[in-house]
Amino acid sequence: AVVxxxxxxxxxxxxxxxxxxxxxxxxxxxxxxxxxxxxxSIVRERFGPKSHRIFxxxxxxxxxxxxQVAELALIPYKxxxxxxxxxxxxxxxxxQELHRTPDFSPLRTFYLxxxxxxKLTLKLLSVCYKAICNLMAIRKDNLNENSRLVxxxxxxxxxxxxxxxxxxxxxxxxxxxxxxEKQQLGSCMRIVKxxxxxxxxxxxxxxxxxxxxxxxxxx
Numbered sequence: 001a002v003v004x005x006x007x008x009x010x011x012x013x014x015x016x017x018x019x020x021x022x023x024x025x026x027x028x029x030x031x032x033x034x035x036x037x038x039x040x041s042i043v044r045e046r047f048g049p050k051s052h053r054i055f056x057x058x059x060x061x062x063x064x065x066x067x068q069v070a071e072l073a074l075i076p077y078k079x080x081x082x083x084x085x086x087x088x089x090x091x092x093x094x095x096q097e098l099h100r101t102p103d104f105s106p107l108r109t110f111y112l113x114x115x116x117x118x119k120l121t122l123k124l125l126s127v128c129y130k131a132i133c134n135l136m137a138i139r140k141d142n143l144n145e146n147s148r149l150v151x152x153x154x155x156x157x158x159x160x161x162x163x164x165x166x167x168x169x170x171x172x173x174x175x176x177x178x179x180x181e182k183q184q185l186g187s188c189m190r191i192v193k194x195x196x197x198x199x200x201x202x203x204x205x206x207x208x209x210x211x212x213x214x215x216x217x218x219x
Contacts, residue, residue, distance in 0.1 A: 011025065011026055012024070012025055012026075013026065031208075032212060034211065035117075035121060035211070035212035036059060037208070039117075039124065039209075040052060040059070041205075042205070043087070043092060047083070047086065047090075050073070050075060050079070051083045051086065051087060053075070054069055054075070054087070055087060055092060055115070057069055057073055058113050058114065059115045059117075062115075063096065063112040063113070064113055065111065065112060065113075066080065066081060066111065069113065084113060088113070091116075091119070091120070091123060092115070093113050093114065093115060094114055094119075095111050095114075096112045096114060097109050097111060098110040098112060121212055125209045125210065128209070129206070131198075131202050132202045132203070132206070135195050135198050136199070138195060139192055139195045139196075142192060143188070145188075146188040149177075149181055149185045149188070150188070152181070153185055155176065156177060
């Protein structure tokens with residue numbers, strides 16, 4: 001299959017067709033598309049699928065009028081207007097005024113929406129850092145509140161391991177945790193697991209946004 005620059009978002013480019021072909025990977029474009037993917041995911045999560053569609057169109061077109069957005073997104077004009085201005089007030093979009101006459105009349109002015117990608121990246125990075133700090137604090141508090149049970153569970157695991165090494169079956173050992181303690185500990189560990197997964201997802205976004213920001217600063 002032929003790999004075109006357009007079909008890969010400019011990430012992979014065929015530079016020589018001789019001997020099966022040689023390809024060039026553009027990491028600047030890779031980090032750009034990687035960051036865009038994560039930002040679009042954040043928009044979908046926070047504002048919903050219609051806003052995601054609108055945001056993706058504005059990002060692809062770079063500069064676009066409100067009416068064109070509604071037409072391309074196949075969304076009623078009124079709904080598109082509300083969604084656009086929600087994204088604008090949340091600083092996911094900016095508006096650039098293009099005056100057709102020297103009197104700056106609003107009736108003769110184009111209002112073009114665009115995605116301020118570099119500003120948005122810095123804003124989202126700040127949000128991600130705050131979110132991950134909050135998750136770490138919640139996890140720490142949760143483990144501190146249940147520290148006695150966590151320590152007791154670790155001692156029980158150590159005793160079971162030592163007994164197994166001595167040839168004693170685990171079911172012959174006295175259970176160190178009551179059923180209510182097991183239930184409470186299980187609830188604590190489920191919360192910790194969810195918090196860990198949340199941290200991983202946020203770190204993935206931080207990685208994407210940081211690489212894009214670093215790449216932009218090098219240019």
